[in-house]
């Protein structure tokens with residue numbers, strides 16, 4: 511029993527480590543680590559192989575395993591957004607925008623799991639870039 515529990519914990523630790531490595535460049539392996547907003551934006555939309563482009567490309571090619579894996583990484587990254595403070599604007603509005611960001615990435619995960627390329631593109635187009643930037647960037 512104890513050994514099994516230990517194994518599970520170990521697997522959890524590896525999973526967390528993999529996530530931390532996937533999420534990236536800043537911070538430590540603490541469970542509540544933060545990733546700054548600029549990094550999240552770059553990894554989501556700007557870097558070469560950004561999540562948005564990579565997920566859409568994988569979906570287009572019918573590589574659903576890759577697409578789903580990437581989308582899940584992206585959703586985990588997006589969940590870190592709300593731990594940051596916005597550069598400007600009200601905390602409540604920021605919270606709502608961050609929650610929408612997370613919902614959008616979750617919809618993309620679901621679309622990948624459903625192997626629905628149209629839904630992937632539709633969801634990936636649902637981020638409120640201008641709305642959030644105007645209020646909080």
Ligand code: HEC
Pocket residue numbers: 547548549551552555556591596597607608611637638639640642643646647
């Ligand atoms: C939840 C709010 C929010 C949403 C939604 C959002 N952004 Fe951002 N974005 C920000 C904030 C805040 C910054 C400023 C980060 C900083 O402090 O440098 C930013 C910065 C950026 C940057 C500059 C990153 C850098 O430092 O080089 C890019 C590029 C960007 N966003 C692209 C996008 C695109 C494209 C979308 C929509 C597909 C989007 N963002 C949606 C909040 C958001």
